[in-house]
Amino acid sequence: MKYLTTAAAVLALCGPAYAADDITVGFAIAKSGWMEAYDTPAATAAKIRIDEINANGGLLGRQIKWVESDTKTDRAQAAKAGLQLIDEGADMMVVSCDYDFGAPAALSADAEGMVSFFLCAEDVKAGIQGVGPYSFSGSVLAPVQGATMAEWSHAKRNARTGYVLLDTTIEYNKGICTGFDWMFPRLEGTEIVGRDTFKNDDASIASQISRIKALPTQPDVIMLCSYIPGAASAVRQLRAAGIESLILNGSAVDGSYWLDATPNLSNFVVPVQGSIYGDDPRPEVEAFNKAYEATVGARPASSYAYPGYVLMDLWAKAVERAGTLDGAAVTAELEKMRNEATVFGPRSFTSELHHQNFAEMQIIEITDGKPQAVDNWTISEAVPLDVLLK
Template identity: 40%
Template sequence: MLTFHTADGTEVVFPTLMVRAMQRYFSLTHKVPYFTFVVWCVANHEARGVHSMNKIRIPIAAAVAVSCLMLAACGSSTNPNAATSSESQDGPIVIGAAVATSGFMTSFDEPDMAGFKIAMDEVNAAGGIDGRQIELIQEDTTSTAAGAKKAAETLIDQGARILLTSANFDVGSPAGIAAQDQGILNVSIGAASPKYGAQGIGPQAYTVAPATYLEGATLAQLAKEKGWTTPFLLDDKSLDYSTEVCQGFRDHAADLGLQTQEDSFNNSDQSIASQITKIKSSGATAIALCSYTPGGATAVRQLRAAGIDLPILSGIGMAGTYWLDAVPDLSNFYTASTASIYGDDPNPKVNDFITAFTEATGAGPATDAAVGGYSAGEMIFDAIEKAGGSTDGAALSDQLDTLTDEPLLAGSTTFTPELHIPADRPLAIIEYTAGKPAYTETLPVEGTVDLHLGN
């Protein structure tokens, strides 16, 4: 309930229902603060010389009627990019992608987007959603946070009603925040930080990628399974992604009774000579490399060149084969991945997707990120359909927040209003031997993974 006093002392009382409705309408559609409406009402009251009552209490039924009349009267001033009932039913469904086509994030975003486009093409070929085609518009983030924000704002101005963001929290979150500010559903095509969600961005932010801490915990589980009880952690401090993977390893290693040592580096470092010296004298039985390309590939090359043949365990940031020229015939290297893209995944649907991807693009996916991109499409399109064709952010969140063990191509996915990232999905273990990657197992983590959402 909102109470407002006019100049003559009359008290005007607006019902809570009306206040909330007008707040939502004006802030998301007209982009005018809802109190402007209140001031208009009170000014109108005074202009008409209505001073005969000391208190005006607007009934809810009347409030609804007034709201409807005012919305109709204000229709000509509506932001053309805002969601309206007519836009939600007519014309294409416009999805914007604020992703990298230049800079270091290109090797991560491009496979994701290629996977998403296959999912989109399948929906469009089948007639779209309620007869409406999906239209994709895209802007380059230049692999920077500032570029991501600018790209998102441009896409929203161009009419995007749903936004895809880059596959990293540090780079992609400014785009997500720009979308969230407009109440627009924003889905990261690969950010693994739990901060990409309700806590770090807002209720319309989701990611399809498994959590960073889950990646790290899975690698610790692998070390325990293999009997590598004294792993050495190489922690790349350049992004939240890599530091969180190492923290997930650290947490679960302690739970499993592993004895760890560690050192750190930055992705741009040209040499890790001091870290190599420390590893050689550590008595380590394996190396957990929490990093991503290109710096991660540089680190692997230097480790092998120094004669260190220990097993190297890494996450999705080092998945794929596109970087293996840096380390020809690499062996004893493992990644925890979303799926195997090498035709040997235990899920036949993944292998069928790889075939379709290869036919559509002329080559197989560079990384398993393509699977995640496809699943981003799966969950978005399903939510739109279940929401009756609506692209309203809150309506889509209502659908996504009910997903429980949803069998997406990327794996079982559960969301809640508080958690918008897969936190317990078993990951595929890929082993590289003589430069050839192959699926070995799908490895669940014992116990519960700490996502550090309170930190």
Template identity: 30%
Template sequence: MMRENIFDWTNGRTFIAGAAAAILLAAGLGGAGTANAASHEIFIGGALSLTGIQAPLDEPGLRGARLAVQAINARGGVLGRNLKFINLDGKSDPVTVGNNAAQLIAEGAELIIAPCDFDFGGPASREAQKAGLVGISTCASSPLYGSVALGDMQFTLAMWNTQMGGAAAEYAFNERGWKTAYVVTDTFIDYTTSLSEFFIKHFENIGGKVIFEDKYTQGAGDFSAQLARMQRKLAEEPADVFFISSYMPDLGMIIRTIRLAGIDLPVVGGDSYDDTGLFDALGEKFGDDIYFATHGYMAPGSAPGMEEFLALHEQVYPDEPLTSFVATGWDVVQIMAQAVEIAGTTDGAAVAKVMEDNVFNFLTGSMDWSSAETGHEPDKSVALIELQDGKTTFLGWTRPTDVPKPDYLIKYLERQESD
């Protein structure tokens, strides 16, 4: 299933593995002088939510982060210091998330892991920024998650929705030749709304046509009016593909309803599809002809280090990693470790600089953040996955080109230039 242009993670910019190894050596030699600092652990604080509506997104990331800490400590820690990771349940409440981060920082946290969402993760990042620490969200894909809104030491491990929507658009238009799209947008949260927005923008930029965008609200429970409208619109003007931006549980309901009504157009979507809950809900009967852009693929060979991760996951947890959101947590800790190793310190400014200047390559593909002046925009490889007969196949990595920038960033950059 390999397609051209998709497997590009190996020909990105200079990889830092060699550099990291050299610095590891140097750190080992230079470490003798700082025996005092080396005697205590590097404290990573997490404010991920284990309860409430954010829990489905944060719990897998927490799993991954814990595994990474274990793996890194097993090979000797960072700068000769072991990692210590403590997470305080953010309870899906932005205020609690912020307070937890502040508390962890007061107790000595040197790096902060923020929840997988701008609204819930932002407060943790703001506390980290205030304290001069690097904060990384596990998988917030809001284009707001970066240095402009949160500060010059704040990052997100996910591609922004600009890139996720762009990757889906390019896959549909360039790879498959689907020229016209029918879009369904769940307007309940910012993630789904902005993902549709950037899919549509990029799809139209590269020459596609969106025949209609319908709206749905998570929790409404009733898709009948949308279905009736869909049948009417498609009778007037056929479309090649659906782009459906929603999430579980209603995403399952929407796709089931469409398929049940006998409409079998291919469906394209984003990382909210990366959920075995969805594959199970669709089953063999409805889990067909679905393609989505996400963070990675949880099977051997998809990315460097995947085998180590899977082996460790199997040891620690009874079930398989059900989604690549687990990998985002793993990668946050791995990148923190590597960046601290290169910087030789946990000082926020130094670590942030290393993160801006290097390309990282772990389970979720290669990641290259832009500078703080340009927003910490992630340039990240996107994993494409296909669902047929209820089973997933890894299509490979891709990197959409010239995806639209978010409006706030365009204005910000213009202001920078005119100053």
């Protein structure tokens, strides 16, 4: 299969008329509510890959069509959406980025023996451990992001002391900190000198800041495990208080859309699966960015679009190898994948883990309010399953 063909990049997402024997992909995703900001870009990327596959002859000699149902960022509605798509004849289901909001639809698919993919969930439960044997995610686990930040900052910024600031609102945040907590103490000469928690909608983290400032010296790094808008509020307050430590976070804060809330921000770093800024070292990534722009009229706002493209590519490869849409057969082929090539780097699955617990990440640093790719990093060892399950 060819990636990112010019013709496919400009195909309308609604696609042509389909025959009765076409393959149907069901999208149980948020088209409204706060999850829409994550689901729509990744779903758009998945549909771009569908168009490319169709333009290159289809899958198993058949064209792929898609149907979708709005989960409205609501768990109960997600369960209904999954059942609706099954009734509409879905052969495979794509569900919301977040485990909590995608799981109800994925559980419906799993009960039917149907493969499902979370668009960009980064919690291990969005797979075998939380849904069942036919559930996968197209993204890289949150603990990998935290571990990447720990090892990279130690190697490249001489980080020896760290402070962990955890937003306990969603499981994703906890995963980032889990990875940092696992990796950082394993590195030479390091110490976690403190930790604290807050909620994403807290108006103030003044007490947490006071505890950081009470330390004998500021920590080299602050591992901030949060998402927008809480992350932006926390960063703004930390800098306003005169804390200049290198701030680390996960991929959820990728993008420049929030930076007006933190004017001239510097010394802030995140790991991502690819750069949206035109400076990714892999030409294929920029080719995707342009294909996305040709399709919707704008470049991806964050790297969370990318896992949608990856999941559709991997699923289609597994279907071709299995020679069938049968969930068990396709799952078996997915679980054989080891360092399977994709536009955004190699991907692997096993019978124990339907996620990425080891991956190359691009390092994005914000300096004077401008993000850019400054490095790439692959952690020295995969995050173990027992750590992922904490």
